[in-house]
Amino acid sequence: MVKVAPFSERAELMRIDGVDKVFPGDVQALRAMSLTVREGDFISLLGPSGCGKSTALRLIAGLSEPTSGRIDWQTQRARGDLGVVFQEPTLMPWATVAQNVFLPFRLEGKSYDAIKDDILAALKLVGLDKFQNAYPRELSGGMKMRVSIARAMVTQPKLILMDEPFAALDEITRFKLNNDLLEMQARIGCTVIFVTHSVFESVFLSDRIVVMAARPGRVIEELHVDAPYPRSEEFRTSAEYAAHCRAASRALEQAMEAAA
Amino acid sequence: MSVTELDQPGTPTVDAEEARRARGRRIEKTARWLLPLLVMALMIWVWDRIVVWNELPHFILPSPARGWGSLTGDWAILWDSALLTGRITLMALVIAVVGGAGLAILFNQNRMVELSLYPYAVILQVTPVVAIAPLIFIYVESKTVGMLMCAWIVAFFPVLSSTTLGLNSVDHNLRDLFRIYGATRWQKLWMLQLPSALPYFLGGLKIAGGLSLIGAVVAELVAGTGGVGTGLAFRIQEAGYRLNIARMFAALAIVAAMGVFIFAALSLLSHMLLRKWHESAIKREY
Numbered sequence: 001m002v003k004v005a006p007f008s009e010r011a012e013l014m015r016i017d018g019v020d021k022v023f024p025g026d027v028q029a030l031r032a033m034s035l036t037v038r039e040g041d042f043i044s045l046l047g048p049s050g051c052g053k054s055t056a057l058r059l060i061a062g063l064s065e066p067t068s069g070r071i072d073w074q075t076q077r078a079r080g081d082l083g084v085v086f087q088e089p090t091l092m093p094w095a096t097v098a099q100n101v102f103l104p105f106r107l108e109g110k111s112y113d114a115i116k117d118d119i120l121a122a123l124k125l126v127g128l129d130k131f132q133n134a135y136p137r138e139l140s141g142g143m144k145m146r147v148s149i150a151r152a153m154v155t156q157p158k159l160i161l162m163d164e165p166f167a168a169l170d171e172i173t174r175f176k177l178n179n180d181l182l183e184m185q186a187r188i189g190c191t192v193i194f195v196t197h198s199v200f201e202s203v204f205l206s207d208r209i210v211v212m213a214a215r216p217g218r219v220i221e222e223l224h225v226d227a228p229y230p231r232s233e234e235f236r237t238s239a240e241y242a243a244h245c246r247a248a249s250r251a252l253e254q255a256m257e258a259a260a
Numbered sequence: 261m262s263v264t265e266l267d268q269p270g271t272p273t274v275d276a277e278e279a280r281r282a283r284g285r286r287i288e289k290t291a292r293w294l295l296p297l298l299v300m301a302l303m304i305w306v307w308d309r310i311v312v313w314n315e316l317p318h319f320i321l322p323s324p325a326r327g328w329g330s331l332t333g334d335w336a337i338l339w340d341s342a343l344l345t346g347r348i349t350l351m352a353l354v355i356a357v358v359g360g361a362g363l364a365i366l367f368n369q370n371r372m373v374e375l376s377l378y379p380y381a382v383i384l385q386v387t388p389v390v391a392i393a394p395l396i397f398i399y400v401e402s403k404t405v406g407m408l409m410c411a412w413i414v415a416f417f418p419v420l421s422s423t424t425l426g427l428n429s430v431d432h433n434l435r436d437l438f439r440i441y442g443a444t445r446w447q448k449l450w451m452l453q454l455p456s457a458l459p460y461f462l463g464g465l466k467i468a469g470g471l472s473l474i475g476a477v478v479a480e481l482v483a484g485t486g487g488v489g490t491g492l493a494f495r496i497q498e499a500g501y502r503l504n505i506a507r508m509f510a511a512l513a514i515v516a517a518m519g520v521f522i523f524a525a526l527s528l529l530s531h532m533l534l535r536k537w538h539e540s541a542i543k544r545e546y
Contacts, residue, residue, distance in 0.1 A: 063436050084440055090433040093537045094455045106451070107441045135537050 010038035012074040013158060013191055014060070019069035021055050021217075028216035029055040033069070035210060035219070037191060039158070042182075044202035044209045045195045046248065047255055052217020053195045057161050060193065075158065080104055083152030083160040083190075087167055089144035091136040091151075097123065098132040101151045122154040123147075125184055142173035149181070153188055160185075162194045166201070175236075178204055182231060199252060203244045204236060211248070213255035220255045223248055322506040330506035331513060338495065338507075342514050345476055345491035348404070349518070352411030352472040359412065360419025360468070361461060367420075368427040368453070369445075385417040389475055393482040403483050410482070411475030415468040422464030426457025459538050462530040469522040477515065492518075 014037040021030040030052040037043065045053040058064045059071060061084055083104075091100045101119050102112055112119075123129040126146035136144055145165060152160050166174040178201060185192055196202050202209050209223040225244050227235060235241050274282070304324045310316070311323040318326055331338070363381070367374035393410050400406040430453055438448050480493035492511050499507040534540060 061436075061440055063439060079442055082440060084437060086433045086437075088433060090431060090437060092434065092452075092455065094458070095537075103437075103451075104441050107438065107443045107447055137537060137539070 010040050013037045013039045013041075015070075015072050015074060016056075016060070017070045017072070019056075019059060019066045019071060021052070021059060021064070022067045030059070030066075031216040031218045033217075033219055037159070037193065039191055040189060041208055042185060042192045042206045043194065044206040045193065045212060046197065046199065046202045046209050046252060047212030047217075047220075048197065048214055048252075048259070050214040050217070051212040051255070051259075052214070053212055054163055055217060056212075057163050057193065057195055060159075061161055077158075079108060080155030081158045083155060083157040085145075085148050085152045085160065085162040085165045087164045089136070089141075089148040091144060091147055093136050096133050096135055097128060097139070097147050100136070100147055101154050103151060104155045118154055122150040125153065125187065126150045126180070142169055142177065145169065145177065146180075149177075149184070153184060153190070156188055157190055159191045159193065162192060164195050164197070167196075167198075174201070175233075179233070181205065182229065186229060199245055199248045203241060203248055204231065209248055209251075211251040211255050214259040220258060221251045223251060319503040319505055322509065326506045327509040327513070330504075331510035334507055334510060338492070338511055338514055341490055341492045341495045341511070342518065345473075345480065345493065345515070346518060348407050348411060348476040348479070348491065349473045349522070352408050352415055352475055353469055353522075355408060355412050356415035356468050356472055357419055357465065360416040360464070361423050363416070363420050364423035364427060364457075365449070367424055369449070381417060381420060384413055389414050389478050390482065393479055397483050406483060407476060407479035410479035411472045414475035414478075415472035418464040418467040418471065419461065420464075422460045422467075423457050426460030427453045429460065430456045459534055459540060462526075462533065466523065466526045466530065469526045470519055473515070473519050473522060 016033055016035040016037070019030060019033045020028070022028050033052075033056060035043075045056060047053050055064070059066055061082065092103070095103075098119055099106075099112075101122055102115070105115050105118075106112075120129055120132070123132055126149055128143060128146055128150065131139065131143070136147070139147070148165070152162075166177055169177065181192075182205060192205075194202070194205060203225055207225055207229075209225065210219055211221045211223065212218065213220045223244075227238075227240055227244070308324050311321055322330075363377070367378065389410055392413060393406075396409050397403075397406045400409065434452060435448075438452055443451070476491070477493040480491045481497060492515050495511045496508050496515075499505070499511065
């Protein structure tokens with residue numbers, strides 16, 4: 001079931017090489033960021049606000065150009081190889097759940113009937129196949145976020161970018177979605193880059209944590225969480241988890257000091 | 261207390277506060293139509309008393325009964341006039357919607373066109389139509405076309421400005437998402453901007469409906485003496501010359517009713533289009 005290859009055997013997916021981003025007024029949002037993303041990685045960008053983690057995500061998504069440096073996909077990239085989940089669910093309120101998940105295909109010019117099964121499969125993956133005809137306003141915050149995740153996954157992308165997707169949700173919903181996200185990632189075998197400011201979330205989810213500091217935004221340290229997947233609720237209470245959290249917290253503290 | 265006691269079926273108990281709130285809702289539901297009717301009855305009664313007690317002659321102020329008599333007695337004439345005014349109003353509204361929304365889309369697609377033309381749209385809007393109308397009728401031969409132009413000038417702007425606002429109020433994350441999935445300009449317009457603009461457009465439409473009636477009436481008053489005008493405004497003017505005040509009131513009542521009808525119809529249309537998804541059309545449970 002688990003499609004993700006062991007760490008050492010993963011092929012390169014993307015290379016971020018010495019990327020700087022300067023905003024007007026000489027605001028250095030990102031300085032000399034380098035990162036090699038491999039297929040199947042679950043990378044968290046962890047840092048305080050203003051550390052450039054969202055800027056980095058926008059650059060990777062191609063929504064913004066680096067001031068200098070390069071971001072290159074190492075494999076052939078097709079339409080639908082990139083999925084994005086924002087902090088808000090970002091659904092079209094005038095469209096049903098199924099129509100929202102259909103969006104990436106609709107923009108490619110495909111007909112709904114041709115890929116109906118894919119849409120239902122994606123909705124089943126997030127546990128919302130019974131809500132395909134509901135409108136977003138009828139759903140809770142957590143359910144809307146699941147629809148957003150289904151939309152990002154429906155094209156079977158190689159890379160999914162997530163920008164603090166669970167920050168606005170309550171803790172119970174967040175834990176549940178954390179568990180489900182790992183299961184979904186394992187099932188479709190994609191790479192995830194996950195922006196968060198929660199140490200606990202980053203340790204539970206990722207195998208690589210990139211700790212960033214602010215002013216200017218830069219990478220301070222990379223930590224590896226070598227606990228095996230699938231990770232369950234037991235992992236959350238294990239000594240191993242606690243140790244990793246301590247290490248990540250310490251790295252984050254150093255990042256805060258570096259910025260001050 | 262045990263759990264089974266709490267789960268006893270068949271004894272729905274509502275606390276005092278909720279009962280009070282429910283009663284308030286029931287009363288409001290009736291008051292919503294009853295109170296305006298009472299106000300109307302009172303007004304008509306006061307009007308009638310003023311006429312009777314002061315022994316006013318009907319060419320100064322006719323009694324309500326006389327007004328009603330004119331409405332029913334002159335119905336054939338007034339109805340024909342109402343149809344004419346109604347037709348001009350509807351045609352003007354259609355042109356205002358097509359023109360207003362069309363300009364909004366054009367402005368949205370091409371910033372340079374917007375910068376060039378927007379000031380003139382504003383100038384057209386802020387200049388009183390009564391002042392422009394006589395000029396229009398000098399240069400435009402067809403009375404119908406002239407009246408349509410007058411009504412359009414008043415009605416297009418709310419559609420233009422509200423649709424423009426709507427087209428620019430797209431969720432920025434959705435915009436980014438469309439970009440990531442490689443949407444074309446037309447896909448973005450059709451699948452993202454137009455649905456986002458719909459609630460704004462419908463708000464503008466409701467205002468434009470009332471304004472196109474005003475535009476049609478004003479145009480008729482200006483063009484009326486030219487000969488073809490037999491709309492309601494012309495009837496009001498004509499009845500005034502003849503001191504047939506009762507018919508003036510009757511025609512005025514029909515104009516008001518038309519305005520109310522247009523507003524109600526557009527509100528219903530708006531509700532039908534938005535009820536599934538937009539916050540404005542959602543009934544709260546509490």
